[in-house]
Amino acid sequence: SYELTQPPSVSVSPGQIASITCSGDKLGDKYASWYQQKPGQSPVLVIYQDNKRPSGIPERFSGSNSGDTATLTISGTQAMDEADYYCQAWDSSTLRVVFGGGTKLTVL
Amino acid sequence: QVQLQESGPGLVEPSETVSLTCTVSGDSVSSSIYYWGWIRQPPGRGLEWIGSMSYSGHTYYNPSLKSRVIISADTSNNQFSLKLTSETAADTALYYCARLVIRGEFLRYFDYWGQGTLVTVSS
Numbered sequence: 001s002y003e004l005t006q007p008p009s010v011s012v013s014p015g016q017i018a019s020i021t022c023s024g025d026k027l028g029d030k031y032a033s034w035y036q037q038k039p040g041q042s043p044v045l046v047i048y049q050d051n052k053r054p055s056g057i058p059e060r061f062s063g064s065n066s067g068d069t070a071t072l073t074i075s076g077t078q079a080m081d082e083a084d085y086y087c088q089a090w091d092s093s094t095l096r097v098v099f100g101g102g103t104k105l106t107v108l
Numbered sequence: 109q110v111q112l113q114e115s116g117p118g119l120v121e122p123s124e125t126v127s128l129t130c131t132v133s134g135d136s137v138s139s140s141i142y143y144w145g146w147i148r149q150p151p152g153r154g155l156e157w158i159g160s161m162s163y164s165g166h167t168y169y170n171p172s173l174k175s176r177v178i179i180s181a182d183t184s185n186n187q188f189s190l191k192l193t194s195e196t197a198a199d200t201a202l203y204y205c206a207r208l209v210i211r212g213e214f215l216r217y218f219d220y221w222g223q224g225t226l227v228t229v230s231s
Contacts, residue, residue, distance in 0.1 A: 003169070009127065033217035035155075042204060042221040049215055077216035086155050095168045097145070097157040097208075097216060 002091040004100035011106045018074040020103045021086030025068060030089045032065060032070035037102075038083045046085075047072060074105075082107045110134040112222035120195050120229050128190045129182075130205030130222060131166060135183045137188050138163050143208035144149050145218065146179060146190045148201040156201075160208050195229045202226050 004020075004024045012018040022032060032050050035043035045054050047063035050070065060075045074081055087100040116128040130144070139146055145160035159169035161179045171176050178191040192199060203225050206218040 031215045042223055045217060046216045046218050048209070048219070054219065088217060090214060091212055093172070097160065098154040098169065099157060102154040
């Protein structure tokens with residue numbers, strides 16, 4: 001079955017660039033989406049179709065997807081960006097939605 | 109503004125069936141543009157997709173849960189529901205309903221989520 005792998009944790013200093021990766025076999029041939037989840041809250045879509053931002057999501061959030069890796073990049077990271085982040089893709093061969101295991105972003 | 113609200117029993121005894129309902133406002137579960145789905149999150153753990161349903165009633169389920177899951181719609185009340193049978197402690201989780209965007213063959217993502225309802229399996 002198709003799997004997406006994320007690092008359990010990433011740390012970044014305020015104002016710096018945070019990069020969170022998501023790896024899967026030929027993930028670049030699929031579309032990646034990213035969700036932000038803060039403690040006690042529902043997930044919020046921050047990137048869809050690899051690099052598109054929904055309305056209301058700050059421009060500091062961006063995404064890319066190539067080869068086996070999709071990357072969520074947060075430029076000028078702020079304390080409010082501290083959260084869990086999940087990648088997600090659609091496996092069209094098995095008709096399954098697949099989530100990565102999640103990455104806890106800590107802003108030190 | 110699309111809103112989704114889950115409702116359910118909260119506490120379920122082992123081996124029983126849990127039924128959850130998602131009430132949708134601001135859109136129709138009969139919409140041909142979107143699918144509707146359920147995702148769960150065990151305490152302190154990640155997201156797990158349970159299944160999704162199209163406006164025509166076509167369903168897609170996570171293979172690991174497929175034998176125990178039924179997702180269906182009540183169009184008259186603009187709701188869709190989840191039934192999960194043979195509950196065990198491993199099914200204890202926060203259950204979310206969400207709207208699934210469908211674009212072409214390869215693009216699927218959840219754009220609106222409910223607040224989640226906690227299901228605890230315990231005697």
